[in-house]
Amino acid sequence: MRTNLDFSPLFRSSIGFERMLNALEAAGRAETIDNWPPYDIVKTGEDEYRIAMAVAGFSQDELAVTQEQNVLVVSGQKANGEDVQYLHRGISGRSFQRRFELADHVKVTDAGLVNGLLTIDLKREIPEEMKPRQIAIETDGAMPKTETKRIEAGEQAA
Known part of the structure; x- marks a missing residue:
C-alpha cells in the first residue's frame, strides 16, 4: 500500500x-x-563507506562513475560490437544507471573493477570550520576590570 x-x-x-x-x-x-545490478553498501569505518556492485560482463571502458553534488551516478553501457547468437543468455548485458543520494561532505575516494565487482570507496570529510571546536574559558585575569562609579549624594542648597 x-x-x-x-x-x-x-x-x-x-x-x-x-x-x-x-x-x-x-x-x-x-x-x-529496479534490482539490477545488485549491490551492497558497507560501512568500513567511522566516516568511510564502500559500495560493491556486481557488473559481470562489463569492462572498465563500459562503466562510468560520476559524482554530481550530493548524487553518485553509476552507469553501464555495453558496446554494440558483438554479433553473437546466444542459445541461452543468463548474464545480463543491458544498460543501467544507478543513483545514490550522498550526505553532505561525502566524497568518492577510490573506484576499482576486479573480477566483475565494481567497488567504490566513499569518505565523509567535514571541513575544519564545521567541526566542533573547544572554546577556552578564561579566568579572572583575562577579563578587563571596570571601575564601578559611585554616585555620592551631594548637599543641596535650599
Whole structure:
C-alpha cells in the first residue's frame, strides 16, 4: 500500500530541511524498483563507506562513475560490437544507471573493477570550520576590570 504524502506544510514551517524533504518526496515518487545490478553498501569505518556492485560482463571502458553534488551516478553501457547468437543468455548485458543520494561532505575516494565487482570507496570529510571546536574559558585575569562609579549624594542648597 503506497500513499502519497504532501510535504508542503513542512516546507512552509521549516528552514534548512529542504534537501531532506526533497529526498522524501523523491522516494515517494519512485514507481519502479529496479534490482539490477545488485549491490551492497558497507560501512568500513567511522566516516568511510564502500559500495560493491556486481557488473559481470562489463569492462572498465563500459562503466562510468560520476559524482554530481550530493548524487553518485553509476552507469553501464555495453558496446554494440558483438554479433553473437546466444542459445541461452543468463548474464545480463543491458544498460543501467544507478543513483545514490550522498550526505553532505561525502566524497568518492577510490573506484576499482576486479573480477566483475565494481567497488567504490566513499569518505565523509567535514571541513575544519564545521567541526566542533573547544572554546577556552578564561579566568579572572583575562577579563578587563571596570571601575564601578559611585554616585555620592551631594548637599543641596535650599
